[in-house]
Amino acid sequence: MTKIEKSIFINAPVEEVFAFMSNPENLPVIWPSLQEVKNVQPLSNDGYSYDWIYKMAGMRIEGHAEWTEFVKNQRIVNKNEGGIPSIFVWTYQPESNGTRVAVSVDYTIPGVVLGKLTEPIIHKMNEQEAETVLANLKARMER
Numbered sequence: 001m002t003k004i005e006k007s008i009f010i011n012a013p014v015e016e017v018f019a020f021m022s023n024p025e026n027l028p029v030i031w032p033s034l035q036e037v038k039n040v041q042p043l044s045n046d047g048y049s050y051d052w053i054y055k056m057a058g059m060r061i062e063g064h065a066e067w068t069e070f071v072k073n074q075r076i077v078n079k080n081e082g083g084i085p086s087i088f089v090w091t092y093q094p095e096s097n098g099t100r101v102a103v104s105v106d107y108t109i110p111g112v113v114l115g116k117l118t119e120p121i122i123h124k125m126n127e128q129e130a131e132t133v134l135a136n137l138k139a140r141m142e143r
Helices: 014-021 024-030 119-141
Strands: 002-010 034-042 048-056 059-071 075-082 086-095 098-107
Touching: 002 119, 014 024, 014 086, 014 098, 014 119, 024 034, 024 119, 048 119, 098 119
Parallel strands: none
Antiparallel strands: 002 098, 034 048, 048 059, 059 075, 075 086, 086 098
């Protein structure tokens, strides 16, 4: 697996940032390569499961996500199966008058994508995507 870790400070209360991020249907709004979130179903842990469509290196990839951990205003752990096996850990911490949002991603690059580009190039693209998602979240929350 490959790992990415990024964080950003957002000048908005943790409750507002978490509320936005705890709705899977909001994710395509801030995530450029996430084309669609569908079949959203609530889970007993207050999280969700859903199907997604993602575009990586020009290829359409489909998968399924399930939140394995949900701690309101603190943490969401999201396990993805299918096209891009991965685990996302999102943490939300009050900081000054805002929120520190951090994401840690462990993922496996699909073999079909590796045939098109080398792993270091895809990893760099994914790091840039993570930075973009956080920057888009910041812009949305600080309006």
